[in-house]
Every structure is written in C-alpha cells, then in structure tokens.
Amino acid sequence: MQRTIISALVAVFVLCTASCKKFLDEKSMTKLDERQVYSDLDLVETSLKGIYANWKAVRTDEQGLIMMMGTDETQQGAFQMKSDPNKGGLDRYDANLNATLNHIANQWNIRWPLVNEAAKIVRGLSRQDVTPGTREAKLLGEASFVRGFIDFQLAMYWGEIPIRDLDREAELGLRRQPLKDVWAFIIEDLQRAAEHCPKTNDPGRATSGAAWAMLGKAYMAAPESTGLRDFAKAAECFEKMMGDYSLVPYKDLWDYNKPNTAEAILEFQFSPVYPNNNKLQFQLGSRAVQAYFGDGCYYSGYDKIVPTRYAYSSVDSGGVWEAGDLRREESIRYDFTYYGETPTLDPITWEDLGNDHDELLPHVKKYEDFRTDKHTDNKINNMWNSGKNIPVLRLGDIKLCYAECLNEMDRGADAVNVVNEVRARAWGGVLPADKQWTAMSREAFRTAVMDERIRELFAEDWRRIDLIRTGKYLELVKARNKWTAQSGSIQAFHTRLPIPDTEMKLNGDITPADQNPGYQ
Known part of the structure; x- marks a missing residue:
C-alpha cells in the first residue's frame, strides 16, 4: 500500500508542476526520509518508470511536434499558420516568437x-557504493541517461541551462550555468550511463548502447x-555500440507489426488503445481528407506540420x-486516394487560403496507423488513437553520425x-553504381550528409538539433521554409x-537580464 501511495504521489508531482523554479524547489511529496526512499529499490524502480512514462509523453499530440516546426524539413500547415498567429511565429520567426x-x-x-x-535518483543512489552490474547500478545508469x-x-x-546536481545545489542554485559546465555535466551523465546501463533492457528503457550513442x-x-x-571521441563511442544492432528493411521501421527491430536502439512504446496512444497521426494528417472522408480515415487530420517543398521534392x-x-x-x-476515391478541397474552401492551400500537398506518413481506420476490425476511430512506436535512437542515424x-x-x-x-x-x-557516393572534399561531404539525414531521418525530431550543431540553421531554414522565407524575419539569434x-x-x-540575446 505504501508503495502504491508513493507511486501515485510521484506521478501527481511530475504532472502538476508548472515552472522550472517550481520543479526545482519542490520538496519530497512522500515526506519520507530520502535515504529511506532510495534504499528501497522497488520505490526507485517505481519512480523511474514514472519518469519514462512522462518522458515519452513529451513526444505525443501537438507538443510532440513543436520542435519540428520552423526547420528546413517540416513547417506548419497553411491553415494552422492562419488560425494561430502566435504559434505561427515558430515558422515566421517574427515578433510572435517571444518569451510569452x-x-x-x-x-x-x-x-x-x-x-x-532523475536528479533525485542519481543523488540517492550515488550516496552509497554502487557495484557495476547490480540493480542499483542499472537504475543509476538509467536515471543518468534520462x-x-x-x-x-x-x-x-x-x-x-540550470545544472541539476543536487549535491551542489547550494553552490549552483537555479541559475543558468556556463555552456562548458553544462556540457561537461551532460557528458558526465552519459558516461555514467554507458558504464552502468544494462546491455539489454525492457523495450522503451535505456541500454548501454543508447548511452554510448548519446555520448x-x-x-x-x-559547442x-x-x-x-571531439569527433574522435564521438567515433569511439559509436564504435562501442554499433555492432550490437543491424539495419533492417526501411519499411520494417514503420510497420506496427514489427516493433523494436534489430535496428532500434531506443523506441518509445505506444499502442492504438487509450491511454497508451500517442495522438500524433491526427495532428499530422490532412484536413482535406478529414473533411471529405471523416475521422475514420487513418490519414485524416489537422496539417499541424507538413514537409517543406525541399523535403518532399525530387x-x-x-x-x-x-x-x-x-x-x-x-x-x-503523396497520394490521398482512399478506397478508389480522391478527395478535393471543396469542403474546406471556407478557409480562404488563396494559393497557400497545402491540405493535399505531401504530408508526413511515417506515423500513420492503419489500425485506426474505420475499415479495420478494430473499430478504433482515427481521432487521437494512433499508436505506433516512436523511434528515439536507431542505427541508421548513428551510422550517419559516425560517418x-x-x-x-x-x-x-x-x-x-x-x-x-x-x-x-x-x-x-x-546500391546502384550511379547512386554510390565517391570521394569528395570535407566541405562537400558536410553538405551532402545533411541532405542524407533528411532522407534517412525525416520527421524523427533530429533536424533542429542537426541544424544547430552544424551551424546551418539560419542558412537552410531561410532558404527552404516557406513561411520563414515569406516573413524575412529570421536572424542568427533565433537559433x-x-x-x-x-x-x-x-x-x-x-x-529578464538572463534572457537569450535578441528576445525581449
């Protein structure tokens, strides 16, 4: 009973907090001595499972798409830009992209x-000697990874950002810390995770392979x-884990009958049954299809993000x-024909988007879940019920990083x-001979591999990070994102x-004095 109560309190704590300050200052809701809590590994396991559950929720519904907006790969649909001008700032990079x-x-x-x-678990388990290979070590590794x-x-x-090292809380406070310190802390966490995470684990949980990949x-x-x-150190990390995984046919990665393939390093686990559905597809599907065929078509939706012309064109x-x-x-x-019938824009002409209609232009397909179609035996309506696993780390990505x-x-x-x-x-x-890459300059490779990462990892939530780390954010978003180009407002600080x-x-x-430069 005590464990059940503690589990519930942890879940309430995670879900109900409302700011970093509140998160970071919150005292233990269990009112138990911390050493008592973290000496009971069953309680630690319960807390960690709650963290995983809420971590995968980051990638659900509209909130799971926000960080894919405003790149050179995906942008908001036209009606979304018109109906929510504030959020439209994420693609226009205008005054609506601000602190409010x-x-x-x-x-x-x-x-x-x-x-x-996660910081509480790391501190709680680090206060005692941890023997590699033990349950304590495994839990410490997973919390460090997250x-x-x-x-x-x-x-x-x-x-x-603030550094949440609870043993140094009096020293660090809740201030943003220098980048060198932040990244040293990230690297230390991932090194500890690589040392202590198990080689194999339950689906959806961290392994040493995932830790080496993220390190x-x-x-x-x-920066x-x-x-x-350090690219040499990065390569060494990748070499430690790539041999434990293998590429599978690309279509298998998006087949809900084949979850957690041999390529998967970490996947968030979902299903089309509430409450484990991810709600992504209805956000990604076509509004024209929805208006024409209804919610029961598995690729109907809201056009929350769509591919840029560059990302869908030959x-x-x-x-x-x-x-x-x-x-x-x-x-x-590309094709929206549904059981022999092709939808039109007629039901949504009221939107008055002029030449900006994109409801029947190419859409994101990877997360479509036919199990939610009205023609299946499941009788699960598409509205919010899509439930494919979401890849977080996989070998195709890591091989390109290694390259x-x-x-x-x-x-x-x-x-x-x-x-x-x-x-x-x-x-x-x-690979056909004319499609094989051959020797090229370092700079030419840098350009080519960024395109290859679109082809391999389209809409898998890595593009913003790729653009930032390579210094290509301003150049490529300005050139390829329709709304960014129209606005002409993007500046270097928007990175x-x-x-x-x-x-x-x-x-x-x-x-306010600590705000990132360029924002008011």
Whole structure:
C-alpha cells in the first residue's frame, strides 16, 4: 500500500508542476526520509518508470511536434499558420516568437520535472557504493541517461541551462550555468550511463548502447566554444555500440507489426488503445481528407506540420529525393486516394487560403496507423488513437553520425563507405553504381550528409538539433521554409529559443537580464 501511495504521489508531482523554479524547489511529496526512499529499490524502480512514462509523453499530440516546426524539413500547415498567429511565429520567426509564447513555455516545462526526478535518483543512489552490474547500478545508469538526454535537448534548444546536481545545489542554485559546465555535466551523465546501463533492457528503457550513442552525439554537438567537441571521441563511442544492432528493411521501421527491430536502439512504446496512444497521426494528417472522408480515415487530420517543398521534392525539381530511394514513399504521403476515391478541397474552401492551400500537398506518413481506420476490425476511430512506436535512437542515424565523425577526422573514404551502407538499404540492399557516393572534399561531404539525414531521418525530431550543431540553421531554414522565407524575419539569434516569461517570473535566479540575446 505504501508503495502504491508513493507511486501515485510521484506521478501527481511530475504532472502538476508548472515552472522550472517550481520543479526545482519542490520538496519530497512522500515526506519520507530520502535515504529511506532510495534504499528501497522497488520505490526507485517505481519512480523511474514514472519518469519514462512522462518522458515519452513529451513526444505525443501537438507538443510532440513543436520542435519540428520552423526547420528546413517540416513547417506548419497553411491553415494552422492562419488560425494561430502566435504559434505561427515558430515558422515566421517574427515578433510572435517571444518569451510569452505558451508553446515554448510548455516545451521548457514538460522537461524539467523529468530532469529533477532523475536528479533525485542519481543523488540517492550515488550516496552509497554502487557495484557495476547490480540493480542499483542499472537504475543509476538509467536515471543518468534520462537526465543526460533531456539536458542535451535543453542545452541545444536554449543554450545555458540550470545544472541539476543536487549535491551542489547550494553552490549552483537555479541559475543558468556556463555552456562548458553544462556540457561537461551532460557528458558526465552519459558516461555514467554507458558504464552502468544494462546491455539489454525492457523495450522503451535505456541500454548501454543508447548511452554510448548519446555520448557520441554529445561529443559531436557540444559547442566548439566549450572545448568539448571531439569527433574522435564521438567515433569511439559509436564504435562501442554499433555492432550490437543491424539495419533492417526501411519499411520494417514503420510497420506496427514489427516493433523494436534489430535496428532500434531506443523506441518509445505506444499502442492504438487509450491511454497508451500517442495522438500524433491526427495532428499530422490532412484536413482535406478529414473533411471529405471523416475521422475514420487513418490519414485524416489537422496539417499541424507538413514537409517543406525541399523535403518532399525530387532532385530534378530542386528537392532532396533521388529516383529509386525507397525511403521517400515510406516517409511522405503523396497520394490521398482512399478506397478508389480522391478527395478535393471543396469542403474546406471556407478557409480562404488563396494559393497557400497545402491540405493535399505531401504530408508526413511515417506515423500513420492503419489500425485506426474505420475499415479495420478494430473499430478504433482515427481521432487521437494512433499508436505506433516512436523511434528515439536507431542505427541508421548513428551510422550517419559516425560517418560525419570520420569525415572530420580526415577519413573521407571510410565516411563515404559508411554512408553507402545506409544508402544501400534505401535501394533495397543493392546500391546502384550511379547512386554510390565517391570521394569528395570535407566541405562537400558536410553538405551532402545533411541532405542524407533528411532522407534517412525525416520527421524523427533530429533536424533542429542537426541544424544547430552544424551551424546551418539560419542558412537552410531561410532558404527552404516557406513561411520563414515569406516573413524575412529570421536572424542568427533565433537559433536559440527564448527563456519563457513564466520562468523568469517564478525563478529568482533567472531574470529578464538572463534572457537569450535578441528576445525581449
């Protein structure tokens, strides 16, 4: 009974907090001595499971798409831009992208409870000797992984962030810390995770392979100013884990009958049955399809984000896709014909979007879930019920990261070979001679691999981070995002998001003077 009560209180705590300050200052709701809580590994396990449950919720519904808006890969649908001008600032990069934008505040707020709860586990288990291979070590490794992963995202999106090392709380307070310290802390967390996470684990939970993969990404992404960016170390991390996974046919990655394939390093686990549905597809589907066929068509929806023209077009039309690449049809829906009938825009002409109608232009396809279609035996309506697993880390991504490292280490020939391994899968296992990459300059490879990452990882939530870490954010978003180009407002400071106004009001250690430059 005590464990049940504690579990419920932990869940309430995580879900009900409303700002970083509140998250970071909150006292234990269990009113038990901390040593008592963290000496009971069953209680630690319960807390960790709650963290995982709320972490995967970050990738659900509209909030799971916010960080994919405003890139060169995906942008908001036209009606969404018209109906919500404030959120439209995420693509226009105009004055609506500011510290009061609730969508940004939510992205900040949904992550900090997870960091704080993970920090409690790390401190609680670190206060005793931890023997590698024990249950304590496993839980310590997983909590370190979650904190390291989420801090990685927070630092990429906002720059300097608070460091939640609870043993140094009096010293650090709730202030934003220097980038070098932040990234050193992220790397330390992921190193501990690589040392202690188990090689295999339950689906949806961290492994040593996931930890090595993220540690490698951290060494690649750490700002050069920190002195911590190290492509050789990143390559070593990837080499420690890649052999434990293998590429599978690309279509298998999006087949709900084949979850957690041999390529999966970490997937968030979902199903089309409430409350484990992810709600993504109805946000991603077509409003024209919804208006024409109703909610029961599994690819109807709201057009919350759609591919940019560059991301859906062929090379000969100024886009990214090459003839014969199987990833194109798996990633993007071009044909909206449904049981022999093709929808039109007639039911939604009231939107008055002029030439901006995009409801029947290409859409994101990867998360479509036919189990929610009205023609299946499940009788589960599409509205919010999609439930495919969501990939977080997979081998195709890591191989391309590894190739980038090799290129930066003057091993261009090896880098090309690794990319060709990924591309061979994209052509069904045998890469045509004219599609094989050959020797190129370091700079040419940098450009080419960014396109390859669109083809391989389209709409998998890595593009914003890729653009930031490579310094290509301003250039490519301005050139390829329709709304950004129309607005003409994007500036270099937009690479970072504004610290939410609510945070500055509630956290005495983060004031308007600490706001990221360029924002008011």
